[in-house]
Amino acid sequence: MSREGFNPGLRQKIRVADGSEPGAPVRAQGLEPALTRALGKAGAPYEGLSLTAVADAPQWDMALADVIAAVPKGGLVCLLEAGQDRRAICALDHGMVDALIEVQTTGRVDKGQGLARAPTKIDAALTRDFVGLFLSALSGELADAADVDWPLGLTYGAHLPDPRGLDLLLPDHPCHLFSATLDLGEGAKTGRLLLAVPVTGNESIASDGTPPAPGWGQPWQEIVLSSPAMLEAVLLHETLPLSRVEALVVGDVLSFDRSDLASVAMCDVQGRRLFTARLGRAGTWRAVSLSSGAGLRPAPASKPAHEANPAPQAPPPNPGQPPA
Incomplete structure (x- = not known):
């Protein structure tokens, strides 16, 4: 297809997708190789696992509902802590879970995909170290990367027996979705890993170096400024002896x-x-x-003396009045 005949709508979508559109957010470079290396490092201690990974293209700024829909059915879902009351998700499909269980019990990966089953607490215990190694390796791989707008210091939180409650445990906030296809046991099995991280933004950093909580900034300021504030009009304060106050009854007059x-x-x-x-x-x-009064705002700067007290000027002459 010639360049002249290329659909301008498709060209627009491509520019937005790869971040070349003016004003589009710059995305972290080298994420896919970093993800592949981190998975390789996490699988290295497991003799017989022989893990090789092919990272998928990252999916940026996904809605929480779309992230939950992408979680593998019947897979093992881990809730990760991301600091400042933020959470992330790591999910392993049943092929990856089975491979990790097999290499730790028999020393090899059995050929063929096993039957899908609900993950158990034992599965969660035997896969927890792998998830921790993967998160630590990925954090190290991206430690010096620019334009990382999600928390890197992820730690294992808890296994979720029923991932249907994810929408109650996670705030409705955009997430980046990273995933990879895994070859296990030199082709004996295939598996999938999914990592969903909250978008925190790198455009504003607090004075102590910590990123701001998601969803704050200008919207939060607008919410605060539109909130009601209570004022009281105080007519007067009067001091009375306690005995006088105790003796007050309906009909008494305070002048x-x-x-x-x-x-x-x-x-x-x-x-x-x-x-x-x-x-x-x-x-x-x-x-x-x-x-009078300054209210809640800072008092305006005082004017110089010559501006605050200008020299008096003679009033304009009145034509109907004779001069003094």
Whole structure:
């Protein structure tokens, strides 16, 4: 097909997919070779496993529902801790689980795919070390990589006997999905491994070097600024002896000066005075009119003396009034 006849819509999709579209996020380079090497290192201690891996193309910014749908049916699902209350997922299909069990019990991988079965606690115990070795190796492989927008310090958390509860354990937040096809026992079996990691972003880092929690920033600021804040209009404070307070009954009168109506204080729930005000009306409603105070915002910088107190100017002459 000539370049002139190439579908512009397809060209647009290709640019977005490979990150060459202007404004598209830059993705970590060398992820697939790093994933392959990490799996090889994780399988090396298991004599007879003979693991070789072919990494799939990464799937970036996937919705949680799509990640859960990609988890192998009947596979073993591990919940990983990613720090700051974030979690990730590592899943092994039944072919990979069977191969790990076989090399640790018989020293070799049996030929042929076994029947699919629900993973057990014993399966989880015998595969936990492999998952830990893989996570540690992948973290080392990507330690110096640029544009990594997910946590590298993943640790094994727990085995999930029923992965149907993943949507309750994980926040509805975009994830990157990494996967690989595994050749086991020199072709005796094939397996699959899936790793889903939360997107944390690398555009803003806290002062202590930790990435921000996902979903914060400008949306969080908008949520906070649109939240209601409580103010109290305090007409006056009066000090009375405790005996007088205990003796108060309905119908007693506490008198105050008329001048107090012009010295109302607007306070927050902690009692801090934000504004002074005066009592009045707005239509048929009682109201207070703010007269002074800085509120919650920093007070504006004071003007120079010559600007704050400009020299008095003579009023313009009135043509209908004779000069003094």
